[in-house]
Amino acid sequence: MAAVTLDGVTKRFGQIVAVDGVSLAVADGEFLAVLGPSGCGKSTLLRLIAGFEQPDSGTIRLGADVVSGPDAYIAPEDRHIGMVFQSYALWPHMKVAENIGYPLRVRKLRRVELAREVAAALAAVGLEGMGDRRPAELSGGQRQRVALARCLAMKARVVLLDEPLANLDVHLRARMLSEIAAFRNLSHATLIYVTHDQAEALGVADRVAVMEAGRVRQAAPPAILYRMPSDGVVSRFVGAGAVVPGEVTATFANGHASVALFGQQWQVRSAPGQPIGPAEISIRPEDLRIVGDGQGFAATVARVLYQGGRTIMDATPALGPGTTLSLSLQSSEAPAAGSTIRLALIDGWVIPNR
Numbered sequence: 001m002a003a004v005t006l007d008g009v010t011k012r013f014g015q016i017v018a019v020d021g022v023s024l025a026v027a028d029g030e031f032l033a034v035l036g037p038s039g040c041g042k043s044t045l046l047r048l049i050a051g052f053e054q055p056d057s058g059t060i061r062l063g064a065d066v067v068s069g070p071d072a073y074i075a076p077e078d079r080h081i082g083m084v085f086q087s088y089a090l091w092p093h094m095k096v097a098e099n100i101g102y103p104l105r106v107r108k109l110r111r112v113e114l115a116r117e118v119a120a121a122l123a124a125v126g127l128e129g130m131g132d133r134r135p136a137e138l139s140g141g142q143r144q145r146v147a148l149a150r151c152l153a154m155k156a157r158v159v160l161l162d163e164p165l166a167n168l169d170v171h172l173r174a175r176m177l178s179e180i181a182a183f184r185n186l187s188h189a190t191l192i193y194v195t196h197d198q199a200e201a202l203g204v205a206d207r208v209a210v211m212e213a214g215r216v217r218q219a220a221p222p223a224i225l226y227r228m229p230s231d232g233v234v235s236r237f238v239g240a241g242a243v244v245p246g247e248v249t250a251t252f253a254n255g256h257a258s259v260a261l262f263g264q265q266w267q268v269r270s271a272p273g274q275p276i277g278p279a280e281i282s283i284r285p286e287d288l289r290i291v292g293d294g295q296g297f298a299a300t301v302a303r304v305l306y307q308g309g310r311t312i313m314d315a316t317p318a319l320g321p322g323t324t325l326s327l328s329l330q331s332s333e334a335p336a337a338g339s340t341i342r343l344a345l346i347d348g349w350v351i352p353n354r
Contacts, residue, residue, distance in 0.1 A: 040211040100150045207221055
């Protein structure tokens with residue numbers, strides 16, 4: 001059963017359409033990441049689910065219950081949803097234990113039971129013995145764990161996370177991603193995680209929904225999203241690579257097509273029913289290889305970026321002067337910027353016509 005269902009949800013702020021007819025179902029216990037650039041509507045979508053905003057049209061359900069719709073609106077405090085914000089949203093005058101226990105006090109839980117639940121939540125996130133501290137005495141990562149502990153203690157059926165790692169340094173972010181995955185296993189809650197960082201989204205989520213201009217362009221497991229993007233917007237935003245105009249010249253029953261690209265024919269993956277004719281081809285760094293003279297197509301190395309054990313190389317095809325192709329190479333293999341090389345296309349994806 002779907003834990004959260006949005007059916008044709010639209011939200012406007014004056015002339016701006018922040019969320020535009022979004023329909024999406026998040027399964028019970030699923031971890032969904034909502035990915036997109038700033039201003040695409042992802043945080044507004046989260047606020048609509050939480051009840052902080054009301055849709056102009058469409059329906060939102062939690063389980064079988066309509067919580068927002070033409071004839072229904074349930075207040076945020078009655079939706080039993082946990083929230084983890086970028087800013088932590090902890091009361092500075094309260095101790096850690098008081099912050100975690102606040103939702104339980106609102107529900108008038110008995111003092112002994114409340115103390116037991118708070119202690120269990122603190123232990124679950126590795127903050128035993130810190131219940132008497134103030135938020136100001138904690139690091140950023142510890143504050144986020146307090147926010148997660150609050151969701152654990154209240155036994156929220158749905159937890160919404162709005163850019164929760166944006167204020168943390170890169171090393172702490174990696175650790176907190178593991179904490180969030182562990183929290184998911186402890187709580188068995190449905191998680192909806194908003195981020196603009198694709199590494200976060202692809203690394204932890206069961207599915208990723210890519211938003212652009214208020215719409216969900218594609219919602220799919222990370223591997224599907226990366227290898228089979230539904231359109232050029234998704235292909236350009238998720239993962240490094242290029243979207244190149246080409247020509248489908250033949251299709252095959254094994255899910256492949258022959259495409260004319262850079263003056264040669266190449267075989268790439270395609271969706272069933274792909275028509276013959278002009279198409280966009282998604283090319284990822286691992287889809288290209290440097291080959292010897294007389295093979296592949298000519299390209300000029302435009303940039304070489306050393307990244308430790310790997311080097312990122314950008315190259316411009318001789319027959320595609322406006323195109324930049326990226327490759328990931330062993331550092332010892334990388335040619336110098338400005339040199340001429342030969343490249344072969346060993347894979348790719350024909351973006352379906354929409």
